[in-house]
Amino acid sequence: MDNAAIISGYSVHLPFAKNGSELINNLKQGHQVNKTFWFKSDEEARKCGFGINKRVARLEDENDSAFELIYRLIDDVLAQAMLDKHCLSGDNVRVYLTGLGPRVDALDFKCFYDMNDIDDVELTTSAQNLHASKMSQEQLAHNIADKYCLKYLPPNMHCTSNSSLAAVHLGCQAIEKGDIDLVMVINCSKIKSQDIWFLQSQSMLDSDVVQPFGENSKSVLFAEGFNAILLESSTHRDARQVTGGIRIKSAYTQISANRSNDAAHLSVNMLKVMNQVMSDASVTCDDICAIIPHGNGSEVSDKAEAKAISMLLNEQSVPVLAYKGQIGYTTTGSGVVDLVIGCHSLLHGELISPVGNDEIIKDIAPYLLVDQGTVKHDKKHLLKVGIGIDGSIIGVVMSDNNSGR
Secondary structure: OOOOEEEEEEEEEOOOOOOHHHHHHHHHOOOOOOOEEOOOOHHHHHHOOOOOOOEEEOOOOOOOOHHHHHHHHHHHHHHHOOOOHHHHHOOOEEEEEEEEOOOOOHHHHHHHHHHOOHHHHHHOHHHHOOOHHHOOHHHHHHHHHHHOOOOOOOOEEOEOEOHHHHHHHHHHHHHHOOOOOEEEEEEEEOOOHHHHHHHHHOOOEOOOOOOOOEOOOOEOOEEOEEEEEEEEEHHHHHHOOOOOOEEEEEEEEEOOHHHOOOHHHHHHHHHHHHHHHHHHOOOOHHHEEEEEOOOOOOHHHHHHHHHHHHHHHOOOOOOEOOOHHHHOEEOOOHHHHHHHHHHHHHHOOEEEOOOOOOOEOOOOOOOEOOOOOEEEOOOOEEEEEEEOOOOEEEEEEEEEOOOOO
16 A cells, blocks of 8 residues: 555534534434424325325535535635645646535425416426526536636536445545545535435335334435545655555445345445455454444345345454434435544544444344444454445445554
């Protein structure tokens, strides 16, 4: 790992926590994210094709400009890394946008045709929300490029759950090849009604109980959220005499999207990715302090992932930490949220056990750490896994690069 990718800074803004420090403190105190109904009433939910209303975790400050919030996250990350905004204007820099930014809500479209005549367009708020100006995901890229004087317009990546983690993987590859020194990954996840409909069509909202690897869980806790993370090459850090940090090594594979619900096929390929990234990072199960899986509460993928992890560990004692039932499932940015928690786990030598909401399935029950408070460890590595309904599977080994530990 001659030119390793190092995490130099990160920032989050979630319904569960407004920043990284609050995220860790709330986890330690056993807090659970606040949930709210998506539809205004049960009647509206039924009219939209749902048997009952659905609960999600939404950001409280909905009137905050997405642009201003993203700028604040970027500036926070750069301050952590002890860099200024001018560092993003170089040729050896890449910025990636991921997730679900400003979009038209399909419910506004439905409400217009259900409740209005064509002549009512100018008088109907929901119809006004259908204006093209509301579809401004591309505007995010232009505004960021302009504000930070980027040489290259940030591409907007969307590959379901692995969106931000896929961008991190691309950044790792570019840094290790020596082509790039800095990679900024920015995620924007805002919920719209069409996202709720999509999850329902994938049988991901089928239970009131939400617990990763839970016996009775057939649902995710859908959550909004923003985050940003900065990767830096070790040579770039050495040149500015900065030491330490968390280095990351990643591996990726792609299976057919129509086989992402094939539990056996998914398990086999997940196991391959975990073994590959651990081999690339020269670590074994004895070296890792924990595994942070994708584990979002969805029945099929959770069972496949539980099987793959149990095969990897083969009765070795490695804790598994699954937080999405407690903090919410920030669909396209959850991978980076887990990396933030992983950084704390390695830098502080402690694992924060999530709050449990259900009995755990047999395959992973011996490993899943729940309701145990904070547990100390002395390991230097952690394994993170991400899976997407698009068939993507990503493994990341995080390693403590501080000589003092």
